Amino acid sequence: MTKKRERLEVIRDILSSVSGGKSIKPTRLLYASNLSPQMFKDYVDELIGKGFIKVNKDEQEHKTISITNKGIEFLQQYRAIEKFVVNFGL
């Protein structure tokens, strides 16, 4: 049985899905995140609140999600946070 993902791992996975300048539809991101719709919404709201991702709308009001600079920096810092958590047994 695979181990349940930690919260930080879920955030990393979501951000990784939209990294590299990709801007993807929320439904595609939901599938990529492998979360339930409710949990996905909670995480996305949190990430928007933290300024890690942003929602874009085109002329037809179609929504897409992309990563912000802050989100890119978080991904870069993820390893450091993970190391801190592991080192201190948190």
Next chain:
Amino acid sequence: MDIYNFLLLNREILKIISTLFIVIICLLIVVRTNKLFKLSSHSGIRYFRNAFFFYGIAFILRYLGTFLSTFLFPYREIFSSICLLLFEYFIIMAGFFLFYSLLWKRFEINTRDYSSLFNPRIAIFYVMSFIIAILDYLWSTYALMYLSQIILFAIATFIIIFNNNLQKKENFLNIYSFVIALNLIMWTANFLIAYSFNWNHLGVIAIYGLNMIIFFLFLFEVWRFTEIRQYD
């Protein structure tokens, strides 16, 4: 004048210096870990940060009780005893926070609903700390504080070594587990010096030194793992 006499004569000054040293270290740890918490919203980091926030408050109170109380004659006795009661309360609470930072995952499922300072589990620690501090105050002793911290750090040492071993870390005896074990040694030595050696002055000074080393190592570890670019 030899070094022993020098230390003994300046015991109170050494106490103040060590207290201020620890307060500054706690402040630095709180600032560093708070930035990391803001970035990650990780509850373990939050409890860890809270521990040093409470240690900081505790040592500020000790500073007030030791140093500033000398200027408050004739209220010195009352002010000093209240400060020491609060010092004990906050230091026990800090120990609980550090301990709980290792265990929170087992008890909290939806962590985003919790406040790290006021939640039902932390409330138990507040009550326990209050009872221990009050009983010690009423009985004019520190024994319960020492015993509670010895038990707490004994279990914490076991948990850390067990978890590290379970995760098959290469260096399962890392610096942090060493510092936690050092805390256990420090509290045990403190207890023995107080009650088996009748507060031997040199022993007490050695505890100040050991305490400073412990907090320095805490800071060293935190600094090492928070060398990341911050943005607010």
